[in-house]
Amino acid sequence: MKYAFFLGCLIPAREPNYEHSVRKIASELGIELVEMEGANCCAPFSIQSVDYASWLALAARNLCIAEEMGLDILTLCNDCYESLLMTNTILKEDKETRDKVNEVLADVGLEFKGKTNVKIFSDALYEDIGLEKVKNAIKEPFNGLRVAVQPGCHLTKPKRIHFEEIVAAAALDELVEATGAESIAYERKEACCGGPLRGINDEVALHVAKQKLDGVKTAGADCIVTVCPFCYNELDMGQLEIKRHFKQEYDLPVLHFAELLRMAMGMKLEDWEVKAHRIPITKILNIKETK
Amino acid sequence: MITILNTEKVNLLVAHEITNGDSDLSALDAYFMHEVANMPRGRGVLACIQCGRCTSSCLVARVVEEHNPRKLMETIILGLRSDVLRGQLPWHCLSCFTCLDRCPQGGDVGEAMFAIRNLAVREGNIPNGIVVQAQSLFETGRVVTPSRMALVNRKKYGLGKEPTVDVEAVKKILRKTSFDKLIYRGS
Numbered sequence: 017m018k019y020a021f022f023l024g025c026l027i028p029a030r031e032p033n034y035e036h037s038v039r040k041i042a043s044e045l046g047i048e049l050v051e052m053e054g055a056n057c058c059a060p061f062s063i064q065s066v067d068y069a070s071w072l073a074l075a076a077r078n079l080c081i082a083e084e085m086g087l088d089i090l091t092l093c094n095d096c097y098e099s100l101l102m103t104n105t106i107l108k109e110d111k112e113t114r115d116k117v118n119e120v121l122a123d124v125g126l127e128f129k130g131k132t133n134v135k136i137f138s139d140a141l142y143e144d145i146g147l148e149k150v151k152n153a154i155k156e157p158f159n160g161l162r163v164a165v166q167p168g169c170h171l172t173k174p175k176r177i178h179f180e181e182i183v184a185a186a187a188l189d190e191l192v193e194a195t196g197a198e199s200i201a202y203e204r205k206e207a208c209c210g211g212p213l214r215g216i217n218d219e220v221a222l223h224v225a226k227q228k229l230d231g232v233k234t235a236g237a238d239c240i241v242t243v244c245p246f247c248y249n250e251l252d253m254g255q256l257e258i259k260r261h262f263k264q265e266y267d268l269p270v271l272h273f274a275e276l277l278r279m280a281m282g283m284k285l286e287d288w289e290v291k292a293h294r295i296p297i298t299k300i301l302n303i304k305e306t307k
Numbered sequence: 308m309i310t311i312l313n314t315e316k317v318n319l320l321v322a323h324e325i326t327n328g329d330s331d332l333s334a335l336d337a338y339f340m341h342e343v344a345n346m347p348r349g350r351g352v353l354a355c356i357q358c359g360r361c362t363s364s365c366l367v368a369r370v371v372e373e374h375n376p377r378k379l380m381e382t383i384i385l386g387l388r389s390d391v392l393r394g395q396l397p398w399h400c401l402s403c404f405t406c407l408d409r410c411p412q413g414g415d416v417g418e419a420m421f422a423i424r425n426l427a428v429r430e431g432n433i434p435n436g437i438v439v440q441a442q443s444l445f446e447t448g449r450v451v452t453p454s455r456m457a458l459v460n461r462k463k464y465g466l467g468k469e470p471t472v473d474v475e476a477v478k479k480i481l482r483k484t485s486f487d488k489l490i491y492r493g494s
Contacts, residue, residue, distance in 0.1 A: 023470050029453040032464055039466065054473035056448040061402045062440045063450070065424040066433070068347040070486040074444075077480065120483050124476040173404035174417075208366055208403035215436035220399055223370040288464065 017144050019090035019135070020082035021049035022100070025057050026245045027092055033289040034245060037274035038092060038137060040283055044153060045145055049090065052081050058096040061212050072113065073120040075103035079134075080126040088133040090140055092274075094244035095212075097136040098170035104134050105177045136171065138243050138273060142187040150194050155282035157196025161303060163276070164237035164268075165192050165199045166228070166251065168244035169208050192241055192273065195280035202235035204228055210254070211246035222261060225254040229266050239269040239300055241276050248272055252294050269297040322385045325378065336386040342426070343383055349422030351415030355380040361406035361416040367399050374399045376406055376416050383423070392430045397423045398437075428489055441490040445481055448472035 027035050042049050057063070059074040078100060082089045091097045107114045108130040118127050135143070141150055167185050185206070189199040210224030228251065232240055242248040252270040259265050270293065275285060290297060319332050336342075343349045361376040368374050374396055382391050391397070400420045407417035427433070440450040449472060453461075458469055481487055 025449040025451040028461070028466075028470055029449075029451045029457055032457065032460060032466060035466055036464055049467075051467060051470065054471055054476065056472050056477045057444050057450050059444070060450065062437050063444060064402075064421055065398075065437060066428050066441050066489055067484060067486050068421070068425055070481055070484040073480045073484055074477065077476065120480055123479050123483055169401075169403040169405070174407045206405075208401045208405075210366075210401070212401045212403070213399070215439070216398060216434050217436075220367060220370055224366050224401065227366065227369070286464075288460075 017046070017140070018048040018050060018087055019140070020052050020085045020087040020132070022052055022055060022058070022078065022082075022089050022091045022096055024091065024093045024096040024245075026249070031245050031248065031272075031292070033285075033292040034092060034248070034272045034274060036289060037272060037278040037285075040278050041274060041281065044281060044283070045141075045149065047140075047145065050085060050087060052078065052085070052089075055081055058091075058093075058099040060095040060099050062216070064099070069116070069120070071099070072103055072106065072117050075099050076107060076117050076121060076128045077124065077126060079104055079107075079132055080121065080128055082132040083129055086131075088135055091134065091136050092243075092245065094136070094168040094170040095246060097134065101134040102177055104130075104132070136243070138171070138188045138191055141191060147190055147194060150191060150277070154195060154280050156280055158276065158280055158303070159196045161197040161300070162200050162236060162238045163192055163197045164202050164232040164235060164240045165189055165205070165273075166209060166240055166242045166244075166247050167206070168242065168247045171243060172206075188243065188273070192276065195276055197241075197276065197280075200235055200237055202237065203231035205231070207231075209244075209247040209250040211244075211250035214246070214250060218257075221250065222254060222257055225250050226258055226262065226264075229255065229258065229268065232268060233266050237268065238303070239271055239297070241271050241273050243273045245272075255295050267295065269293065269295050269300050271297060271300065318385050322382075322387055325381060325385070326387065326390065330387055330390055334387075334389060336388040339386045339388040339391075340384050342388075343419060343422050346422035346425055348415070348418040348425075351410070351413075351419040352380060352383055352422075354410075354412040354414035355384065355416070356412055356414075357381060358411060360409050360411060361414075364405045364409045366403065366405070367401060371399055376400075376420075379423075380416060380419070391423060392427045393432055397427055398432075398434050431492060433490070438490055441486070445478065445487055445490065446474070448474045448477040 210221040213221040
């Protein structure tokens with residue numbers, strides 16, 4: 017498989033460890049990631065809140081770049097996924113809006129034709145690579161690890177632009193369980209991490225994150241596994257802030273799903289990647305070592 | 308013998324009640340609901356039956372006493388334009404889309420929030436955190452930019468080459484849509 021690789025803003029700026037694990041997994045599974053030259057920000061929630069037409073045009077520009085490459089887009093972030101997928105859906109369905117957007121895009125020499133599809137990493141693994149192939153690549157399973165999966169909102173919502181909510185969430189659970197770990201049930205699993213309000217209203221964001229962490233802790237998880245870089249940041253760094261703010265400590269390591277899978281495939285995290293986690297993940301690494 | 312109520316008077320009474328008498332009721336704008344509905348993503352406001360399922364689904368409503376999506380829809384329907392557009396409530400929404408999936412009317416409350424925020428921005432109501440992201444986007448093509456250190460580390464970690472962005476294309480698009488005028492107001 018070959019994809020137009022949409023990295024977005026947050027991952028190269030703050031979470032290179034996420035990107036690194038994805039690249040390692042991709043080369044193991046024979047997935048080719050082609051850089052999208054000149055691509056811009058996906059235009060997430062904050063930008064959509066300012067202006068509708070600007071959102072669609074910016075997101076569509078990225079879709080056009082992938083169309084010219086003749087490839088489907090692979091994203092690693094729920095927010096990029098939501099923005100690009102929703103724009104792709106709207107522009108494919110609604111000719112009037114498509115014409116308006118194309119009028120803007122003409123100024124930069126592009127035209128949206130509706131020839132690309134948008135996928136997020138977990139969906140691409142599940143739909144294009146296949147669960148069997150992923151299972152066959154597992155060399156050092158995480159047997160007995162109790163994982164609280166955080167799917168994040170825009171992996172599955174809104175329903176009308178995704179294949180069934182239940183199916184998308186279950187696909188991620190199956191992928192996590194392919195690593196040998198157990199995806200446990202916990203309260204408010206489907207709920208938001210609070211991340212979208214980061215920088216806009218930090219206090220509310222923190223309270224929402226706390227609700228999530230309470231549910232995870234009560235269920236007795238060993239760690240949290242995220243697919244979205246915003247969820248990752250909110251739940252990892254958020255724990256430090258919650259400790260300061262509420263004097264409450266959870267000590268819940270947070271792993272990117274790609275890190276979990278990569279380790280299960282027998283590839284160790286490098287020192288800098290282990291250190292990138294604000295909540296130490298040594299507990300998880302030790303569980304693995306003692307096996 | 309029945310008494311026919313004056314609709315306008317009823318609206319005034321309800322509006323008076325839900326704002327605790329704080330609002331200027333002479334400014335009730337019956338057209339406001341349609342103004343929102345005519346914005347992109349705003350149509351859901353017409354479908355609202357005030358059932359409250361959005362509020363009971365809302366994570367922020369559990370945290371912030373004043374945040375109540377059903378009530379926000381009500382204030383729009385009643386026409387309390389400046390209360391809605393100058394207030395902070397639309398900016399408390401996470402856009403998690405839970406309400407959108409659960410609305411029995413297919414009313415898209417979470418989508419209507421974008422229409423409301425787009426209108427609020429035009430009234431100058433835009434949180435600083437959004438301005439920072441929007442200006443960064445206009446100037447660099449990204450809402451978050453990698454630090455020099457992050458770029459040095461990319462090489463060290465053996466990641467792919469530095470991602471490129473065509474800032475001029477971004478600026479051209481955003482000038483055409485007048486985005487710059489919305490985010491550089493007053494600065």
